[in-house]
Amino acid sequence: MKIAVFGLGYVGIISAACLAEQGYKVIGVEVNDIKINEVNNGRSPIVEPYVNEIVSKVVKSGNLEATDDFESAVKNSNIALICVGTPSSETGEVDLSFIFKTAQQIADALRKKENFESEYVILIRSTSMPGTVDKFAEVVQSISGKKRKKDFDVVSNPEFLREGNAVNDFYNPPFTLLGCECERSEKIVRQIYSFLEAPFIVTSVKTAEMLKYVNNTFHGLKVGFANEIARICRKKGIDSREVMELFLLDKKLNISEYYLRPGFAFGGSCLPKDVRALSYESKKNGLSLPIIENIMNSNSLHIEWAFDIILKEKVTNIGVMGITFKNGTDDLRESPAVVLVEKLLGKGKNVLVYDENVRLSKLVGSNREYIEREIKHISEILIEDQEKFLDSVDLVVITNRENSYRELLNSYQKKELIIVDLVNIFPEKRSSKNYKGIGW
Ligand SMILES: NC(=O)c1ccc[n+]([C@@H]2O[C@H](COP(=O)([O-])OP(=O)(O)OC[C@H]3O[C@@H](n4cnc5c(N)ncnc54)[C@H](O)[C@@H]3O)[C@@H](O)[C@H]2O)c1
Numbered sequence: 001m002k003i004a005v006f007g008l009g010y011v012g013i014i015s016a017a018c019l020a021e022q023g024y025k026v027i028g029v030e031v032n033d034i035k036i037n038e039v040n041n042g043r044s045p046i047v048e049p050y051v052n053e054i055v056s057k058v059v060k061s062g063n064l065e066a067t068d069d070f071e072s073a074v075k076n077s078n079i080a081l082i083c084v085g086t087p088s089s090e091t092g093e094v095d096l097s098f099i100f101k102t103a104q105q106i107a108d109a110l111r112k113k114e115n116f117e118s119e120y121v122i123l124i125r126s127t128s129m130p131g132t133v134d135k136f137a138e139v140v141q142s143i144s145g146k147k148r149k150k151d152f153d154v155v156s157n158p159e160f161l162r163e164g165n166a167v168n169d170f171y172n173p174p175f176t177l178l179g180c181e182c183e184r185s186e187k188i189v190r191q192i193y194s195f196l197e198a199p200f201i202v203t204s205v206k207t208a209e210m211l212k213y214v215n216n217t218f219h220g221l222k223v224g225f226a227n228e229i230a231r232i233c234r235k236k237g238i239d240s241r242e243v244m245e246l247f248l249l250d251k252k253l254n255i256s257e258y259y260l261r262p263g264f265a266f267g268g269s270c271l272p273k274d275v276r277a278l279s280y281e282s283k284k285n286g287l288s289l290p291i292i293e294n295i296m297n298s299n300s301l302h303i304e305w306a307f308d309i310i311l312k313e314k315v316t317n318i319g320v321m322g323i324t325f326k327n328g329t330d331d332l333r334e335s336p337a338v339v340l341v342e343k344l345l346g347k348g349k350n351v352l353v354y355d356e357n358v359r360l361s362k363l364v365g366s367n368r369e370y371i372e373r374e375i376k377h378i379s380e381i382l383i384e385d386q387e388k389f390l391d392s393v394d395l396v397v398i399t400n401r402e403n404s405y406r407e408l409l410n411s412y413q414k415k416e417l418i419i420v421d422l423v424n425i426f427p428e429k430r431s432s433k434n435y436k437g438i439g440w
Contacts, residue, residue, distance in 0.1 A: 001192060003027070004077040006102045008035045008066060010046055011125055011159050012083030014166045017044070017051055020058035022195050027073040028066040039066035050167040070102075074109030079192065080122045082136075083159070094129055103136045107143030110152060120152040121185050125159045127213065130206040133179065153185040156208035160215070175199040179208025221291065228289040232278065235285040262439040264399055264422035265302040265336035267325035272296060272334045303336050307343050309436055310397060310420050316350055319393035319417075321408075322400035323355045323371075323382070330357045332371050337399040341375055353382045354389040356402050394418060398425050 001024055005016040008030040016039075020026040030036050035045035042059040044051040058064040067073060074080065084098035110120060122140070124133050137154040146152050156179030161169035175198050180186045186202055193200065226244055233240035247254055259266075266272070275295050282289040310318065325335035332338060344351045360382050363371065371378050383389045386408055390396070395418040398405055406425055409417070419426060422438045429435040 001025075001079060001188075002077040003192070004029055004070075004073040004080045006070070006080060006082050006105075007084035007098070007126070008032075008039060008045055009083065009085060010048070010163055010166065011161065012081070013039070013045055013051060013055070014048070014161060014170050015081055015083060015125065015159070016064055017054040017058055018167065018170045019192070020061075020063035021054050024063065024192075026058075026064045027077060028064065029068065029070050029073045030066055031068060033068070036066040036068060039064065048163065048166050054167070070105040071109045071112070074106055074120075075113055078116075078118060078120055079188065080106060080120070081157075082122060082124045082126055084126055086126045086128050094127075096128055096132055099124070099126055099128055099132060099136065100139060103139040104143060107140040110140065110144040110146050116151060118188065119150065119184060120146075121188050122152065122154045123157040123189065124154065124209075125157055127158060127216075128209060129213075130209040133205045133209060149182045149184070153180070153182050155180040155182075155185055155189060156205050157189065158208060158212040160212075171196065173198045175201050177208050177211060178202045179205040181205060224291050228282075228291050231287055232282050232285065232289060232292075235282075235287060261424070263424060264306065264438065265299045267334040267336045267338075269331060269333040272299070299336070303339050303343075306336075306340060306397070306420070306422055306438055309438060310340075310344065310395065311347065313395055313418055313420070313436070315395040315418060317393045317395070318344055318349050318351050319389055319396045320344075320351060320353045321355070321396055321398045321405045322402060323353045323358055324400065327400040327402040328357070330355075330363065330367060332358070332363075332367050338371065338374050340397070340399065341381075345375070345381075350392075351381055352389055352392055353378075354384075354386060355382070356404055358382065359384060390414070390417065395420060398423060401425050 003019055003024050004027045005012050006029045008016065008028045012028065016026045016028045028039055038045040039055060039059065042056040044055045055064065082099060082102050084102055086099060087095050089095040106122060113120070122136070124136065133154050133156045137148045140146070140152060140154065141148050144152070148154070158177055160173050173196070176193050176196055178186060178189050178200065180189065180202055181204065190200060229244065230240035233243055252258070275292070279289070279293045279296070282292065320337060320341055323335060323337045323341065324330060324332055325337070341351055341353060360379055375381070390408075390412050391414065396409065397420040399422050401423045409419065416434055418434045418436070419429065420436045421429070424437065424440065426435065430437060430440065
């Protein structure tokens with residue numbers, strides 16, 4: 001297998017050097033003469049542990065060379081890795097001009113290329129917005145006259161390395177991710193990375209393209225969050241390092257998968273009140289903590305989002321399954337489902353509510369007060385008879401993951417209901433036309 005690597009920056013030189021170290025013949029394509037000369041003289045164009053040694057070794061062995069001649073690089077390879085930069089433009093939008101320049105170059109070269117050993121596979125390693133791979137393929141197809149998934153393919157293969165630890169990360173990624181919708185290309189890419197022990201995961205092209213943005217945004221969010229905690233702690237004379245060390249000890253809820261699966265908004269008697277309190281406290285102390293201050297706003301927008309999904313169905317008789325803030329409780333305080341019901345009633349919808357854990361006759365104290373205050377005629381819309389509930393509505397919104405709701409809806413055969421699933425309780429129904437998810 002012969003590999004052309006476009007862009008010999010941080011990502012490109014690591015891939016080029018390490019793949020050459022694994023025995024592949026690699027041609028690095030660069031537009032910067034200084035970088036080309038450095039590589040051809042056996043030196044790394046970037047400062048990064050171990051890279052100089054590897055580049056020196058693989059250039060000497062003849063496995064790596066650098067050039068600006070993209071045409072001969074494509075002619076003499078059957079795989080291309082695109083590692084060019086995708087910087088921010090002035091507006092913050094990702095600048096994909098370097099990516100599309102390589103699309104044109106590869107297309108020009110492919111137009112003239114004959115005697116394909118197999119299809120030419122182009123791996124986009126640069127971080128680029130979902131849709132870029134397909135546009136890249138369109139450009140190549142229209143200029144080269146070759147056909148995607150027959151003569152060539154373009155796939156997404158995002159890079160997860162961190163500068164400073166890049167060689168180690170290249171050889172030990174969390175997993176190799178391939179966004180690819182063609183078995184032939186998948187087989188070729190699997191072969192390239194066969195020396196890696198990490199799991200090899202294949203997904204759709206757009207999912208793979210999206211992941212790198214999700215990762216990096218989350219990393220930014222973590223740093224920003226920890227630093228906002230530091231600012232409020234310092235104002236209050238508390239050591240934020242100690243607070244965060246203790247925070248990190250909780251591997252059940254804090255550092256875990258918990259709370260990271262998309263679904264409905266949060267609520268309950270603690271989270272909203274405590275987020276609000278910390279936000280207020282920061283303002284009182286003259287601080288601006290935009291991440292913390294915007295959490296409640298983001299949560300409200302998510303309720304609006306669910307509301308809009310329901311309204312789009314243009315249905316009058318709506319059933320809400322689950323009025324508590326989560327399953328397994330009768331706690332209604334600050335439940336996002338209560339807000340949703342209020343909003344639907346406000347739009348003139350006929351709303352009925354069924355909740356496994358809520359019987360109005362048994363509600364006492366703050367729960368009863370809360371629901372009677374928030375939803376005026378709650379006794380008229382909260383219904384205990386499951387059959388009557390489903391018979392009376394045309395659309396059901398599921399707001400919490402009570403398993404009995406699944407069973408109930410699965411056994412109901414009288415008519416086809418539209419299901420708006422806010423908690424992913426029905427993953428198997430996703431392709432059905434009467435099913436709407438909140439973020440899938
Ligand atoms: N740097 C990282 O740690 C890292 C990690 C993961 C992913 N990424 C992503 O990888 C991509 C590359 O990042 P980088 O840090 O290596 O960028 P970089 O700016 O260091 O390198 C890009 C290289 O591409 C070259 N180039 C531009 N147009 C070219 C063309 N038409 N043909 C050949 N070469 C061309 C440039 O001269 C430059 O040397 C970006 O999308 C980035 O977001 C970077």
